[in-house]
Amino acid sequence: MIAKILGTHLLTANAMGCLTRSDAATQAAADHPLTLAQAAVLAEFDADPDAVQALILAAAEGEVRFDHAAQHLRDTRDLRHAHA
Numbered sequence: 001m002i003a004k005i006l007g008t009h010l011l012t013a014n015a016m017g018c019l020t021r022s023d024a025a026t027q028a029a030a031d032h033p034l035t036l037a038q039a040a041v042l043a044e045f046d047a048d049p050d051a052v053q054a055l056i057l058a059a060a061e062g063e064v065r066f067d068h069a070a071q072h073l074r075d076t077r078d079l080r081h082a083h084a
Contacts, residue, residue, distance in 0.1 A: 022046040032056055035063075041070045048073075 022043035029039040038059050045051035051073050058069035 024049070024052050028052065028056055032059065034059055038063075038066055041066075044070075045073060048077075 024046050025039045025043035028034060028042050029036075034042070034056075038055070042052050042055055045055065054073065055066065055069055058066045
């Protein structure tokens with residue numbers, strides 16, 4: 001519904017929603033040159049300041065590095081939950 005009202009793509013609207021619910025992602029997006037998609041990924045790791053910092057550093061190295069770091073953090077998180 002929001003995407004239709006704003007005339008934006010659904011994925012863009014979802015990313016904007018993630019960003020507005022995360023103080024860490026909102027601040028990082030204001031302080032660093034992140035894409036909307038990257039900021040949405042930061043919101044995914046909002047509860048882990050070390051992960052947020054690692055992603056900010058990875059974003060500075062390029063999109064491929066950012067994507068790799070994000071997937072590595074997801075895999076690590078999933079393994080921790082699987083063994084908990």
